[in-house]
Amino acid sequence: MIRLTIDNKAIEVAEGTTVLDAAKMLNIEIPTLCHHPKLTPFGGCRLCIVEVKGVPRPLTSCTTPVSEGMEVATSTPALEDLRKTLLELILSDHPNDCMICEKAGDCTLQELAYFYGIRENRFEGERRIYEKKDGNPFIERDMGKCILCGRCVKVCDEIQGVGAIDFAYRGFKSKICPTFEKDLDCEFCGQCVAVCPTGALTGKMWQLRGRQKDINAIDTTCSYCGTGCNITLHVRNNKVVRVTSKENTWNEGWLCVKGRFGYSFINSPDRLKKPLIRIAPKESIKGSKGQSLKNSDTLTLGRSDTCDFSAIFREASWDEALDYIAAKLKEIKERSGADSIAGLSSARCTTEENYLFQKFIRAAVGTNNVDHCARL
Amino acid sequence: MTNSIREIEGMEVIFVIGSNTKETHPVIANRMLKALRKGTRLIVADPRKVPLVRFSEIFLRLKPGTDVALLNGMAHIILKEGLHNDEFINERTEGFEEWKKSIDPFTPQNASKITGIPAENIIKAAKLYGGSRKAGIFYTMGVTQHTHGTDNVNAIANLALLTGNIGREHTGINPLRGQNNVQGACDAGCLPNVYPGYQRVDMPMVKKKFEDTWGVQLSGKEGLKSTEMVESAFKGKLKALYILGENPMLTDPNIEHTRKALDKLEFMVVQDIFLTETAALADVVLPAACFAEKNGTFINTERKVHLVRKAVEPPGDAKEDSWIIAELSGRIGYPMKYSSSEEISEELGSVWPALSGISYSRISAGGIHWPCPTKDHPGTEYLYKAGFPRGKVSFTPVKYVPPAEVTDNDYPFILTTGRNLFQYHGGSMTRRVAPIEKHAGEPYVEINTEDAKKAGIKDGEKIKASSRRGQIEIKARVTDRVSSGVLFIPMHYSEAAANAITTDALDPHAKTPEFKVCAVKIEKIH
Incomplete structure (x- = not known):
């Protein structure tokens, strides 16, 4: 164990711990932009600088390991002055458009500008202009807001193992882009969106759907594969408008393209809204133009915009639909026995619903003909 | 796991x-x-x-x-x-x-x-x-x-x-596990041979226990597995089928056969969130709530029970599945009364000790792995620490047997099927997500570069793929992801459904279809 003091507070930490992490253990806040606890340290933004006794110039605390007897100061007039200058330099090349930015209220850069009281900028000058719009359907890449912290590059490589983006060019021309500055074509997990500290990376689907302050966040579990990732549904006006995942849950905040972006089916106009009772023979399914639909035409089938199913089904009340089903099931059971009835449950539904369903089939209908899709 | x-x-x-x-x-x-x-x-x-x-x-x-x-x-x-x-x-x-x-x-x-x-x-x-x-x-x-x-x-x-x-x-x-709650559906007893908690229906002691709990006489006869239900319907023995959130018309093998089987049913009810290919064949379709519209639990692949929380109201008259099932049950003479999903969860915990220690409040901040028999049990991250439940386990000699359908001169390619990254299973959800559909909305068959060259097929060209059971037209994706002689078609796309050509040959024990191997041929379309 290594003993050191940070802002005159003594602490003992394991060898290899960084000064930044040691300070965190003491609840001492050091501002950062490029640092992310789940990624390797980079030391790019320089905001986390600290003074170490005996070292002539400031050190970045995120890349400096602790050493025995170290005396660290995290906030001195000189350090705060440097930090403010660093922020001013970053902001000198950042569009001043927080009022229309998706990230406003949830932006680390905005937060730091607020704490350091930066309104005007001493370093007004040339700005980087990015004319290219990335045509991918998932991730909005507004590179004018990029501060080159490199979190996205690291998460893509270190966590996702993809390496779809990297730094290109040098100096003022530096930018983060896919190979040959093409449109992004990757796994679209959106990990980069999750770690971006500014509004440079956001989801295209949640543009203009409401900012953080208007949103009610509800923690739940993803409904796609069996991994069971924690997801947080962001709800506005009874609509899910965004999905995120918390860093401190077992999936560490990482999601896949389906978990992060595959939520808009919830509000699809195709959702079934009323019980339906068949009025036409099974062969007579027609498209909206009256054409006969083949069994394989299923993309059209069930799509409210292209398929008119009013000729096949009529809407019914719950009472009518349920009474009809109950009467049919009773009649079939009486005539052909309970084993002539079966139920196919759903691995998409909750455990409780599955329990009720098998109880219904076993106790109410009286057969063990119940299964679900585990085999498929 | x-x-x-x-x-x-x-x-x-x-x-x-x-x-x-x-x-x-x-x-x-x-x-x-x-x-x-x-x-x-x-x-x-x-x-x-x-x-x-x-x-x-x-x-x-x-x-x-x-x-x-x-x-x-x-x-x-x-x-x-x-x-x-x-x-x-x-x-x-x-x-x-x-x-x-x-x-x-x-x-x-x-x-x-x-x-x-x-x-x-x-x-x-x-x-x-x-x-x-x-x-x-x-x-x-x-x-x-x-x-x-x-x-x-x-x-x-x-x-x-x-x-x-x-x-x-x-x-x-x-x-x-491939679906969010396959584990939970199995645990809850949606299997034809076992009650909740894998307790066998043909053991009189177990049957008695559930008869006492549920207050009704139960059948001790093992039921039909999903793939057997289709066969039984085809033979006219099964008369009525109640399907909850499943789409066998896309996800079962040999779709044409499935369709004929479902057509023979006297009565079919489908409860879903969309009018799926299967729902279109139903006599009654019931509108259900999706995962964001209800409370409950999902049990993931590592046996970890996670909370599902209601975030929004269901659209129109759509209702939670639990409400629908309980209503229906009452109408056929077996009333079910629960005031919340947690009450149902507690009943499941009372019939299966592995879940007895789990309550909604315990898992509100993070899931717990079953078995979790008591309220102070931390859950079980890995199984068989204290040995196997039945003492010693046996080695099982296994012979190599070739697949049910092997390639021949008429059908020289092996077709294997599965999912891709972007779409999900039958696609009723992901195919309604615009960016996913824009990026990965088109069906394709992966074909090896050498095979494509030999057949004169170019990348992106629409070709015909057929088996002894059916045929589809589909775009070729020329790639070395598959080796020579092997084709791959993702299962998601109904307009070129892989399952129109797959075989319905089943594993004799699990009755799982052989989606991963069937013999097909490919032809250019002129």
Whole structure:
């Protein structure tokens, strides 16, 4: 164990711990932009600088390991002055458009500008202009807001193992882009969106759907594969408008393209809204133009915009639909026995619903003909 | 999974067979990558060069349907090299000597001949897996969706028993569940041979227990498995089917046959969130609430019970499935009264001790792994720490049997099916997500570069793929992801449904269809 003091507070930490992490253990806040606890340290933004006794110039605390007897100061007039200058330099090349930015209220850069009281900028000058719009359907890449912290590059490589983006060019021309500055074509997990500290990376689907302050966040579990990732549904006006995942849950905040972006089916106009009772023979399914639909035409089938199913089904009340089903099931059971009835449950539904369903089939209908899709 | 997902990080060796983890369980793959960065070594066995292969030390590209030969071949080498775990075999297993004899024919040369994998790679993989006492096996439907799927799973179990790679932290057998709550649906008893908690319906004691709990006489006769329901309907024996959130018209094999079978039903009810291909054939369609519109739990692939919370109201008159089921039950004379999903959960916990200790308040901040028998039990991250439930477990001799349908001159290609990264299963959800549809909305067949050249097929060209059961028109994606002689079609796309051509041959025990192997031919469209 290594003993050191940070802002005159003594602490003992394991060898290899960084000064930044040691300070965190003491609840001492050091501002950062490029640092992310789940990624390797980079030391790019320089905001986390600290003074170490005996070292002539400031050190970045995120890349400096602790050493025995170290005396660290995290906030001195000189350090705060440097930090403010660093922020001013970053902001000198950042569009001043927080009022229309998706990230406003949830932006680390905005937060730091607020704490350091930066309104005007001493370093007004040339700005980087990015004319290219990335045509991918998932991730909005507004590179004018990029501060080159490199979190996205690291998460893509270190966590996702993809390496779809990297730094290109040098100096003022530096930018983060896919190979040959093409449109992004990757796994679209959106990990980069999750770690971006500014509004440079956001989801295209949640543009203009409401900012953080208007949103009610509800923690739940993803409904796609069996991994069971924690997801947080962001709800506005009874609509899910965004999905995120918390860093401190077992999936560490990482999601896949389906978990992060595959939520808009919830509000699809195709959702079934009323019980339906068949009025036409099974062969007579027609498209909206009256054409006969083949069994394989299923993309059209069930799509409210292209398929008119009013000729096949009529809407019914719950009472009518349920009474009809109950009467049919009773009649079939009486005539052909309970084993002539079966139920196919759903691995998409909750455990409780599955329990009720098998109880219904076993106790109410009286057969063990119940299964679900585990085999498929 | 016998392990938890967390334990992946501490494994020395990860052996992935028949699982396209990076695309179908991406966040579990992230955990594997994290382990690899710490020095874990990875073996991938798959007929396709799936994305995870890029991270592997050894890639075993086997011919579809030859898993038993590979696994037994590995066992042969482990035995020959003396890498087996005598202590574990003596203390915790039985039938070793007899099983050992069954392995004799699987020399590296024979295994290589059957699987098409170079013998030296099988040897390397066997030494790597067998040489570790902290190795985990991961598999999915690439192992189970065969006419010998049960054999494949037994061969995997044999390998774990042989090396003692089970029952400790960071080592075990890990089937990855493909749907959010397959685990929960199984646990809750939506299986024809068992009540909730895997308690057999044909055991009078168990039946009595459930009769007492539910206050009604129950049937002691094992029911029909899903694939058998279709057959029974086809034969006219099954008269009525009540389907909850499933779409067999896209996800069952041999769609034309499924359609004929469902058409013969006298009465079919489908309860879903969309008018699926199956719902379009129903007599009554009931509108259900989706996951964001209700409370409850999902149990994930590592047996961890997670809370599902209601975030929005269902659209129109759509109702939660639990409300619909209870209403219907009352109307056929068996009233169900529950005031909340938690009350249902408590009833399940009362009939199955593995869930007895779990309450909604306990899992509100994070899930708990079952078994969790008491309110102060922390849950069980890995299984069989204190031994196997029935004492010693047996080695199961497994023979290599070719797939039900093999290639011939008329149908020279092997078709294998599965999911891709972007779409999900039958697609009723993801195909209604605009960006996903824009990016991955078109069906395709993966065909090897050499095969495409020989047939004069260009990348992006629409071709005809057919089997003895049906045909589809589909765009060719020329790629070396598949090896020569193998085609892959993702299952999601109804307009070119892979299951129009798959075979409905079943595993004799599990009744799982052989989605991973059937014989097809391809033709240019003129």
